[in-house]
Amino acid sequence: MIKNHPATIKDIARKLNxxxxxxxxxxxxxxDISPQTKQLILxxxxxxxxxxxxxxxxxxxxQTKTIGVLIPSFxxxxxxxxxxxxxKTATQAGYNLVVCQSDESYETEVNNTRTLLNSRVDGVIVSxxxxxxxxxHFSRLxxxxxxxxxxxxxxxxxPVSRVVVDDYKGSYQVVEHLILMGCKRIAHIAGPxxxxxxxxxxxxxxxxxxxxxxxxxxxxxxxxxxxxxxxxSLTNELFDTQNIPPDGFFAICDSVAFxxxxxxxxxxxxxxxDIALAGFTDEPVAAIVEPALTTVSQPTYEIGQTAAQLFLDxxxxxxxxxxxxxxxxxxxxxxxxxxxxxxx
Amino acid sequence: MIKNHPATIKDIARKLNxxxxxxxxxxxxxxDISPQTKQLILxxxxxxxxxxxxxxxxxxxxQTKTIGVLIPSFxxxxxxxxxxxxxKTATQAGYNLVVCQSDESYETEVNNTRTLLNSRVDGVIVSxxxxxxxxxHFSRLxxxxxxxxxxxxxxxxxPVSRVVVDDYKGSYQVVEHLILMGCKRIAHIAGPxxxxxxxxxxxxxxxxxxxxxxxxxxxxxxxxxxxxxxxxSLTNELFDTQNIPPDGFFAICDSVAFxxxxxxxxxxxxxxxDIALAGFTDEPVAAIVEPALTTVSQPTYEIGQTAAQLFLDxxxxxxxxxxxxxxxxxxxxxxxxxxxxxxx
DNA sequence: ATGAAAGCGCTAACAA
DNA sequence: TTGTTAGCGCTTTCAT
Numbered sequence: 001m002i003k004n005h006p007a008t009i010k011d012i013a014r015k016l017n018x019x020x021x022x023x024x025x026x027x028x029x030x031x032d033i034s035p036q037t038k039q040l041i042l043x044x045x046x047x048x049x050x051x052x053x054x055x056x057x058x059x060x061x062x063q064t065k066t067i068g069v070l071i072p073s074f075x076x077x078x079x080x081x082x083x084x085x086x087x088k089t090a091t092q093a094g095y096n097l098v099v100c101q102s103d104e105s106y107e108t109e110v111n112n113t114r115t116l117l118n119s120r121v122d123g124v125i126v127s128x129x130x131x132x133x134x135x136x137h138f139s140r141l142x143x144x145x146x147x148x149x150x151x152x153x154x155x156x157x158x159p160v161s162r163v164v165v166d167d168y169k170g171s172y173q174v175v176e177h178l179i180l181m182g183c184k185r186i187a188h189i190a191g192p193x194x195x196x197x198x199x200x201x202x203x204x205x206x207x208x209x210x211x212x213x214x215x216x217x218x219x220x221x222x223x224x225x226x227x228x229x230x231x232x233s234l235t236n237e238l239f240d241t242q243n244i245p246p247d248g249f250f251a252i253c254d255s256v257a258f259x260x261x262x263x264x265x266x267x268x269x270x271x272x273x274d275i276a277l278a279g280f281t282d283e284p285v286a287a288i289v290e291p292a293l294t295t296v297s298q299p300t301y302e303i304g305q306t307a308a309q310l311f312l313d314x315x316x317x318x319x320x321x322x323x324x325x326x327x328x329x330x331x332x333x334x335x336x337x338x339x340x341x342x343x344x
Numbered sequence: 345m346i347k348n349h350p351a352t353i354k355d356i357a358r359k360l361n362x363x364x365x366x367x368x369x370x371x372x373x374x375x376d377i378s379p380q381t382k383q384l385i386l387x388x389x390x391x392x393x394x395x396x397x398x399x400x401x402x403x404x405x406x407q408t409k410t411i412g413v414l415i416p417s418f419x420x421x422x423x424x425x426x427x428x429x430x431x432k433t434a435t436q437a438g439y440n441l442v443v444c445q446s447d448e449s450y451e452t453e454v455n456n457t458r459t460l461l462n463s464r465v466d467g468v469i470v471s472x473x474x475x476x477x478x479x480x481h482f483s484r485l486x487x488x489x490x491x492x493x494x495x496x497x498x499x500x501x502x503p504v505s506r507v508v509v510d511d512y513k514g515s516y517q518v519v520e521h522l523i524l525m526g527c528k529r530i531a532h533i534a535g536p537x538x539x540x541x542x543x544x545x546x547x548x549x550x551x552x553x554x555x556x557x558x559x560x561x562x563x564x565x566x567x568x569x570x571x572x573x574x575x576x577s578l579t580n581e582l583f584d585t586q587n588i589p590p591d592g593f594f595a596i597c598d599s600v601a602f603x604x605x606x607x608x609x610x611x612x613x614x615x616x617x618d619i620a621l622a623g624f625t626d627e628p629v630a631a632i633v634e635p636a637l638t639t640v641s642q643p644t645y646e647i648g649q650t651a652a653q654l655f656l657d658x659x660x661x662x663x664x665x666x667x668x669x670x671x672x673x674x675x676x677x678x679x680x681x682x683x684x685x686x687x688x
Numbered sequence: 689a690t691g692a693a694a695g696c697g698c699t700a701a702c703a704a
Numbered sequence: 705t706t707g708t709t710a711g712c713g714c715t716t717t718c719a720t
Binding site: 402 | 699
């Protein structure tokens with residue numbers, strides 16, 4: 001008789017005329033089993049191509065060995081790379097990933113957390129949607145003792161571990177760089193105001209201006225939804241509302257910077273000579289556009305690995321205290337901001 | 345006593361003094377249960393915030409309601425969009441996704457299929473790694489009656505359903521376009537020879553040349569690994585080995601086209617006037633690079649939806665015959681190939 | 689060292 | 705209509 005179903009522990013037990021307990025123990029290398037029977041069981045298991053059924057294991061162990069990952073969108077390259085990092089660390093520890101995207105919608109994010117909770121993931125690694133301002137859906141996870149780790153788009157209102165980069169410093173450095181390149185009137189296209197990273201990068205921008213004695217002005221600041229479309233429209237708006245156009249643009253992220261780049265070129269200005277431009281994140285494309293985009297590189301892969309590691313730490317540690325890891329960024333200077341500076 | 349664990353069917357039964365069977369039936373809307381008890385059970389379940397444990401359901405139903413998705417890399421934008429499409433259709437049908445990447449490695453792909461099989465996914469949706477030339481790891485899935493759907497990077501050696509675009513036609517059209525733009529010597533940077541899509545796109549290229557009476561030559565064809573790096577190096581190679589440089593480049597994918605674009609510009613040639621350039625896929629970046637890239641648009645989201653639908657069809661149909669869906673591409677003409685053509 | 693039995697949360701065949 | 709029972713594949717007491 002051909003059995004199409006995978007071999008079970010019981011099949012092995014029957015074949016060898018031993019108890020399922022013995023098989024279970026042998027398979028998991030428990031001590032109280034004689035070397036001979038153990039070897040025999042192991043050998044037979046191999047012959048029968050036995051693979052433990054993780055569903056059954058989950059049911060009895062009350063853990064699924066899967067991590068839920070919740071990101072705003074698959075199509076943002078930043079997250080693709082972070083997920084790779086998460087997967088690397090997770091796989092090494094025997095965990096699978098279930099990845100969902102919120103599509104930048106708060107409602108979808110709430111639904112996703114419910115789905116993940118119901119499917120009994122052992123933990124959740126999240127970057128918030130750009131709409132998210134309320135966090136009670138994560139409290140429900142915490143109530144069930146499901147560890148939550150936030151990264152990139154985080155909140156400080158939840159008692160959870162976090163992985164971020166030093167947004168303030170990265171922002172400060174790139175704006176400082178624009179200033180050193182001779183920019184006097186630097187516009188900033190920020191992100192959604194409710195995101196912490198928006199506020200941190202904005203602060204870095206403002207502090208850099210102040211440090212170099214440049215006037216900040218709300219007229220030079222716009223809040224975007226992080227899309228290339230708004231990069232285009234807000235750049236147009238900045239041009240249209242200013243008598244003298246800005247001589248520098250700092251965009252919250254590369255996508256917005258690409259939108260700004262298109263618009264600046266369409267308006268007939270030269271980058272970087274008339275207007276210098278910088279973004280944030282260093283997406284692969286940043287090196288390819290013309291002119292290549294000056295930006296702030298984030299250690300995406302490492303962010304993913306770190307987030308997964310924080311989850312693992314929490315799982316293995318009974319009384320775990322949330323920690324926040326701050327990774328360093330790196331200024332990447334490319335053609336979009338490189339101009340000859342007249343030395344005073 | 346505070347119970348931190350989710351409510352079970354048994355909790356409800358105990359509270360209401362009915363059998364678990366009754367609860368199970370009421371919850372799933374089975375007929376043989378009185379309206380009153382049914383309402384009572386439903387109400388209590390809601391009050392206790394009952395959520396069925398999918399692990400337990402999986403164990404008894406012998407299905408996990410999850411689909412394994414196996415792609416070459418998260419960082420290829422094409423796949424990000426396809427996954428979105430898969431997820432849309434899968435979620436609607438109550439399926440979760442487990443996504444793995446092979447990292448373009450045959451070995452990793454084999455490992456991933458093993459992992460997915462062990463985790464008892466109900467089916468697998470795959471795009472092959474660029475190294476894959478042997479397919480026996482998928483036969484193991486088929487032996488266990490796990491449906492396999494291939495997309496994009498497929499093989500015809502497996503009796504499974506497939507989703508592809510009309511690579512031949514898309515390729516033919518874009519090369520025809522280059523010819524109509526006046527190109528006489530069009531180079532082709534192809535993909536890995538073992539991929540079917542490489543051969544189909546190559547054939548479209550060759551047939552278009554032939555149809556317009558242009559000579560094809562192996563000297564103008566190179567095989568790449570689909571990376572931007574090889575786009576750069578093979579373009580250099582083409583320049584270095586040709587006395588007269590090509591006046592057109594058709595790249596197997598946009599990434600390779602970007603590499604070619606960088607190189608062509610670095611060599612001091614004008615795009616499109618000296619050399620016209622086209623890619624394949626229409627990644628979001630294609631519209632942003634300078635000059636914007638002429639390419640062949642693929643219905644990525646729809647590819648994902650179709651693949652998921654083929655899986656669902658197979659699940660719901662006892663005697664299912666594999667089908668191959670061929671979706672249409674669309675030529676997207678942009679600046680990289682737009683030149684004034686002198687009319688004879 | 690070995691095995692019988694209970695149980696994880698649920699479904700389903702069968703009785704009552 | 706309702707409840708009893710067995711069982712999915714595995715782990716874990718607790719006897720033997």
